[in-house]
Amino acid sequence: MKATLLSAFLLIAATGNALAGSHVYGPFPADYVEECGSCHVAFPPQLLTAPGWQRVMEQLDKHYGADASLEDKRRTAIADFLRRSASTRDKHAPTEASARLSRTAWFAREHGPTPPAKVSFAECTACHTAADRGDYSERSIKLPAGWRRAR
Amino acid sequence: MSIRILAALAIATAGAVVSSTAAAISPAELQTSLAAEARQADPAFREFSAQRGETFYRAKHGGDWSCSTCHTDNPAMPGNHAVTNKAVKPLAPAANPDRFTNPEKVAKWFKRNCNDVLKRACTAQEKGDLVAWLLTVKP
Numbered sequence: 001m002k003a004t005l006l007s008a009f010l011l012i013a014a015t016g017n018a019l020a021g022s023h024v025y026g027p028f029p030a031d032y033v034e035e036c037g038s039c040h041v042a043f044p045p046q047l048l049t050a051p052g053w054q055r056v057m058e059q060l061d062k063h064y065g066a067d068a069s070l071e072d073k074r075r076t077a078i079a080d081f082l083r084r085s086a087s088t089r090d091k092h093a094p095t096e097a098s099a100r101l102s103r104t105a106w107f108a109r110e111h112g113p114t115p116p117a118k119v120s121f122a123e124c125t126a127c128h129t130a131a132d133r134g135d136y137s138e139r140s141i142k143l144p145a146g147w148r149r150a151r
Numbered sequence: 152m153s154i155r156i157l158a159a160l161a162i163a164t165a166g167a168v169v170s171s172t173a174a175a176i177s178p179a180e181l182q183t184s185l186a187a188e189a190r191q192a193d194p195a196f197r198e199f200s201a202q203r204g205e206t207f208y209r210a211k212h213g214g215d216w217s218c219s220t221c222h223t224d225n226p227a228m229p230g231n232h233a234v235t236n237k238a239v240k241p242l243a244p245a246a247n248p249d250r251f252t253n254p255e256k257v258a259k260w261f262k263r264n265c266n267d268v269l270k271r272a273c274t275a276q277e278k279g280d281l282v283a284w285l286l287t288v289k290p
Binding site: 061065066067068069070120125126 | 236259264
């Protein structure tokens, strides 16, 4: 039972790549959304490098101030999926120990240095209204009143 | 005392592993197995108390958060995650029938959220009291 579920997961996982240039990254495997999309949107694996995801997956019990710990089998399957779907570009490399994808060189260039008042850059849905479907295309962006991307 | 908690935990963990392949359960069935655990931990255990459960739910337990921080003062209402702002569906089964029907999911979230709020695991009695109260909450 477990083994079938896992291999089904791996199969779907292999097809979870973004169409190049479209900025639509979903749909993601159901297990990934279930485990990594319950407290925030399931972030696109393609926006962080494999070493970055590894750092995230190694400290799930101390996850940005919350306990996001997972049972070993699930954690390994998801870590594999993230590693295989990760970016290989330097601009998506983590720049600090907590490996936030909102702190990569790419993210900073695209978003500027300062988030809106009382909103964290990690809260993608605050501006990308379809982020829960992995859709970051320009037409679904709606910026909070008064915020403009600074340079 | 800590040995008792450990024993309860061991049972809880074993339960979760077994139930990962098991079918959905009802909150009442969950209560039955929590009661068995509570009795194992403390032979003097009698029954769960909805009143204790409500107090537990609203208390901060010495930290910054209570259960109500994300699940709201009224668990029949949708809440918001305290850090990420993401919507959280109601915790009371009367408002959200999926709650307390998947033992693996229940164990996973009790572990995480008790750790975040109490800096330790919840006991079987604490969990049972809480579920007893949640079952009395009407939308």
